[in-house]
Amino acid sequence: MPYTEVNPYNGKTIREFPNTTNSQLNEFLNQATIFYQKAQVQPVKEREILLERLADEFENHMEKYAQILTVNMGKLIGEARSEVKKNITFAHYYAENGSQLLKPQSSEILPNGNAQIEFSGTGIVLAIEPWNFPYTQVMRVFAPNFILGNPVVLKHASIVPGAAQAFQNACDNAGLPKGAFSNVFINYDQVNSIIADSRVQGIALTGSENAGKRIAATAGSYLKKTTLELGGTDIFAVLDDADIDRATTDAATARLSNAGQVCTSAKRYLVSDDIYDQFLLALKKKFSTYQVGDPLDEKTTLAPLSSKKAKVSLLEQVRMAISGGASLLYGDLESNETQGNEFSPLILTGMTPNNPMYDEELFGPVAQIYRVKSDNEIVTKANRSRHGLGGAIYTSDIERGKRLASRIATGQVAINHILSSQAGVPFGGIKDSGYGRELGHWGIYEFANIKAIIY
Ligand code: NAP
Secondary structure, three states: OOEEEEOOOOOOEEEEEOOOOHHHHHHHHHHHHHHHHHHOOOOHHHHHHHHHHHHHHHHHOHHHHHHHHHHHHOOOHHHHHHHHHHHHHHHHHHHHHHHHHHOOEEEEEOOOEEEEEEEEOOOEEEEEOOOOOOOHHHHHHHHHHHHHOOOEEEEOOOOOHHHHHHHHHHHHHOOOOOOOEEEOOOOHHHHHHHHHOOOEEEEEEEOOHHHHHHHHHHHHHOOOEEEEEOOOOOEEEEOOOOOHHHHHHHHHHHHHHHHHOOOOOOOEEEEEHHHHHHHHHHHHHHHHOOOEOOOOOOOOOEOOOOOHHHHHHHHHHHHHHHHOOOEEEEOOOHHHOOOOOOOOOEEEEOOOOOOOOOOOOOOOOEEEEEEEOOHHHHHHHHHOOOEEOOEEEEOOOHHHHHHHHHHOOOOOOEEOOOOOOOOOOOEOOEEOOEEOOEOHHHHHHOOOEEEEEEO
16 A cells, blocks of 8 residues: 555645565665664764754755645644754754763772773664654654664654655755665555564654554564653643643643644643632633634644544544543534544543543543542542653642652653653653653663673
8 A cells, every 4th residue: 555645634635655665675774784884983973963964954944844744744834833943953952962972981890990881873773653743753763863873764654654755855955874764665564574674673663552562562572672652641730829821821732732633732631629610711712712724824723633534533532432421511522523634622521430531542632621629639630540651730839840740650741831842851651651762862872782891
């Protein structure tokens, strides 16, 4: 089946990309191996310069790269520009810090000895990526591994071949060496054959739990290391002392940006009893200002979902949540049953642990709201989840926020901010949200050989 680029807003097919054949795939792996061997003896500085050139390529053609995101994946043009900017900051971070991060470290061994710790590449990394942030998800894996000297082979989500090809074109335009980055249009059998290949040493997957389980199982059978960045059911807690205006504005943005298709979207609002009514009223007002429409139109504030399949699945999940006992506090399910992929915001209440959707990720503009009576109840509700990705807390008492954040079982928690990834800060989850970390120095060591030379 060819990879087809479809505009999620109007359903029109833009282009078809033929599948990569097995012999082409083998040639890509050969080129990647040549890059790997050369990179092991090349000064890191040279790759830092090349990575800066890749950042410049995105910077100099920002509008072109942003439009490709909007047309292929459906995100708002403003959100697409922000994604290109973030992509650039990720590249800059590793270009500016690469040499320092890979500098050998010395460590004293008592009573009388020393160890030198060196960092080097291990081989090809296969990046399997989702469609929701088609550039930044790739850059998070590519930039640190390029600095390390690990080539990256990308298997992108089949609905964003236009964005995948654009990333390849950006690497080629920036003059990156052949084999450093190879986008391939492959099927699942070919993914498995890459995992089995001895030239490949790591697999970085971002996606659903189902994909995580399958890829990790295959990788495990070949003793290949994986990192898994999976889904979440993040909380957005609003404490009794929060700035309600700020919390409401951020609550809406944190649930509705990227049409709600973000792993760390605010999926469960936990709101203090004292301010619950006030918050809910303000939130409904905010939600009502969002306008679905053409994502290329600067006036549109809520993007369509990424595909028909995504819309059908979200509608089904909402119906199951309601038949499982939840009720709709805001929005109209029927008006969402229209032809296109637009989806107007909904707020659900009354979700209980026995609801079949209680612990499922609703990947779209559907919020859940809970009334809470204490900080302890926030911790209990937050942690009564098989996910452990992120979360946010709004309070005017930062120390109280930090104490609460420490008790929430996730990989990251933001206080008085919308949670979003930052170049120098580790990003990842625990429990069913996956394992391993991207970004910061943690991201560059995931597929490194951390070697001790003891003398
Ligand atoms: P998905 O269906 O799991 O797809 C992700 C990637 O895995 C795609 O490239 C997909 O290829 C591939 N894939 C799926 N099953 C596979 C298999 N059996 N063998 C080989 N490749 C396979 O997920 P999605 O719907 O694109 O993405 C949404 C999910 O990603 C959400 O759960 C979201 O929370 C999560 N996510 C997590 C993070 C994070 O950092 N934690 C960030 C963004 C998104 P095809 O497209 O060809 O099926």
